[in-house]
Amino acid sequence: MSSSKRSTIIVEHLRKQQMWDALSRGKRLDGRDFSETRQLVIETDIIKKANGSARVKLGDTEVIAGVKVETGEPFEGLENKGALILSAEVLPTASPYIEPGPPDEEVVELARVVDRGVRESEMIDLEKLVLVPGKIVYTIFVDCSILNADGNLFDATSYATVAALLTAKLPIFEMQDQKVVDSGNTQPMPVTSMPVSITAARIGDHVLIDPSAEEEACMDSRITITTTDEGFCATQKGHTGSFMPDQIKKAAEAATIKGKEVRARLKELLVNNG
Amino acid sequence: MSQARNLIDETGKRIDGRGFDELRNVKITVGPVKNADGSAFIEFGKNKILAAVYGPREVHPKHMALPDRCVLRCRYHMSPFSTDTRKNPAPSRREVEISKVMREALEPALMLQDYPRAAIDVYVEVLQSDGGSRCAGITAASVALADAGISMHDLVASCAAGKVDNKIVLDINDEEDKEGQADMPVAYMPRLEQVTLLQLDGRLAPEQFNECLDKAIGGCKMVYEIQKQALMQKYFGNETELKEETQ
Numbered sequence: 266m267s268s269s270k271r272s273t274i275i276v277e278h279l280r281k282q283q284m285w286d287a288l289s290r291g292k293r294l295d296g297r298d299f300s301e302t303r304q305l306v307i308e309t310d311i312i313k314k315a316n317g318s319a320r321v322k323l324g325d326t327e328v329i330a331g332v333k334v335e336t337g338e339p340f341e342g343l344e345n346k347g348a349l350i351l352s353a354e355v356l357p358t359a360s361p362y363i364e365p366g367p368p369d370e371e372v373v374e375l376a377r378v379v380d381r382g383v384r385e386s387e388m389i390d391l392e393k394l395v396l397v398p399g400k401i402v403y404t405i406f407v408d409c410s411i412l413n414a415d416g417n418l419f420d421a422t423s424y425a426t427v428a429a430l431l432t433a434k435l436p437i438f439e440m441q442d443q444k445v446v447d448s449g450n451t452q453p454m455p456v457t458s459m460p461v462s463i464t465a466a467r468i469g470d471h472v473l474i475d476p477s478a479e480e481e482a483c484m485d486s487r488i489t490i491t492t493t494d495e496g497f498c499a500t501q502k503g504h505t506g507s508f509m510p511d512q513i514k515k516a517a518e519a520a521t522i523k524g525k526e527v528r529a530r531l532k533e534l535l536v537n538n539g
Numbered sequence: 540m541s542q543a544r545n546l547i548d549e550t551g552k553r554i555d556g557r558g559f560d561e562l563r564n565v566k567i568t569v570g571p572v573k574n575a576d577g578s579a580f581i582e583f584g585k586n587k588i589l590a591a592v593y594g595p596r597e598v599h600p601k602h603m604a605l606p607d608r609c610v611l612r613c614r615y616h617m618s619p620f621s622t623d624t625r626k627n628p629a630p631s632r633r634e635v636e637i638s639k640v641m642r643e644a645l646e647p648a649l650m651l652q653d654y655p656r657a658a659i660d661v662y663v664e665v666l667q668s669d670g671g672s673r674c675a676g677i678t679a680a681s682v683a684l685a686d687a688g689i690s691m692h693d694l695v696a697s698c699a700a701g702k703v704d705n706k707i708v709l710d711i712n713d714e715e716d717k718e719g720q721a722d723m724p725v726a727y728m729p730r731l732e733q734v735t736l737l738q739l740d741g742r743l744a745p746e747q748f749n750e751c752l753d754k755a756i757g758g759c760k761m762v763y764e765i766q767k768q769a770l771m772q773k774y775f776g777n778e779t780e781l782k783e784e785t786q
Contacts, residue, residue: 373635374640377633495742495744497742497745500737500739501640502737502738505646507733507735508733510734510753
């Protein structure tokens with residue numbers, strides 16, 4: 266358990282014992298194998314006011330991501346690139362332990378790890394999102410709301426973000442008399458790759474893919490590995506424990522295999538979207 | 540990431556003249572902060588970082604205390620003058636995240652159950668920044684914790700590896716971090732063979748992941764030796780090797 270605060274559920278001692286017994290027999294309490302993910306449901310274009318949106322359910326974890334496109338100044342040092350800003354909020358609806366307020370360090374980490382996957386994979390070709398070089402660029406906001414938290418917020422938020430960006434319709438802005446005007450037309454996002462994160466939890470010597478909230482409450486350490494078709498693009502070890510190097514290498518292998526499966530699901534969205 | 544210039548020349552030297560497996564200069568001084576229970580100052584390339592440890596001490600606010608173990612708190616902070624453009628002194632999201640991963644990188648080394656109802660505070664202040672400040676910070680913090688006499692399973696040594704001009708190299712500096720292709724900071728307890736921090740920013744081909752991880756762990760082992768030397772220097776003067784006790 267994190268030493269600073271409690272934001273996860275408390276698992277009863279007997280239930281923990283049950284979990285350890287099950288793990289030693291090669292099973293998880295919900296009947297899954299160690300490398301089995303929960304059911305993944307992805308819906309897109311659910312918020313009509315957003316330029317792109319997605320609702321992802323990963324087991325009972327539920328996340329909505331919304332994309333809003335505006336124009337603004339480029340970031341310092343990145344004058345010839347569009348800006349991408351990602352935020353995440355665990356809503357007070359998500360669990361009895363969440364209180365409204367500014368994001369705590371766990372939520373800051375969540376948003377930064379998801380952002381890292383999108384940014385480092387260069388999923389969006391930001392160089393195509395410039396109106397006046399050095400002055401005015403497209404600013405893409407991706408805001409993620411966690412509606413229900415049942416473990417593995419990292420992957421659910423990552424999939425929702427990627428699904429919303431993939432299916433977003435980019436408004437075409439034009440410069441008229443030195444002013445930005447919305448032309449009323451849209452085009453698809455300039456997508457170059459598809460980052461997919463896979464998170465695993467270590468409990469004792471066992472490494473479990475896609476941990477539930479109950480498993481996270483019992484875990485020693487966590488690792489999130491993000492891949493694209495070309496290879497690895499982001500990694501984050503989390504929680505208070507450690508990993509043996511070989512456990513990390515195995516998790517990287519699993520992230521490659523499982524990542525491919527999820528990427529196939531995300532590619533379907535593109536086909537269905539035309 | 541597009542590259543404006545070559546970061547490795549024809550002779551296989553990096554922009555600061557190092558080979559692929561070479562660390563920057565590392566110097567650790569133990570105990571520079573007199574008021575602290577333990578402290579360390581590290582110069583790691585151009586990084587200048589101070590780490591100070593207070594505790595075990597009473598927990599404030601009291602409700603944060605844990606009945607069975609000690610609370611570990613960690614703050615990573617960059618001074619406003621530590622960077623090229625002035626850094627706003629308020630904690631950024633980056634610093635919040637680094638404080639968290641730093642605490643989680645140090646915690647596996649500590650025997651926190653030895654100090655129930657107490658707190659240990661670790662303050663890491665970056666006075667001058669270069670690439671790899673979180674690794675240098677963890678390295679210094681771990682030495683400061685040892686200097687404070689906290690019960691530990693092992694020291695935590697930290698070092699990054701990364702990809703520059705398609706080559707996997709050890710210990711990325713600032714330019715290589717900004718213009719290179721990938722950065723993988725790792726913290727490692729060499730005696731226990733446990734990885735306590737692992738992050739990756741940037742793209743690695745499938746076969747490069749393990750290579751990069753192994754290289755970073757190798758770097759951690761080099762840093763570990765420097766940490767031990769620094770502690771020996773303070774506590775045993777110029778005798779830089781532990782003498783076998785004659786039975």
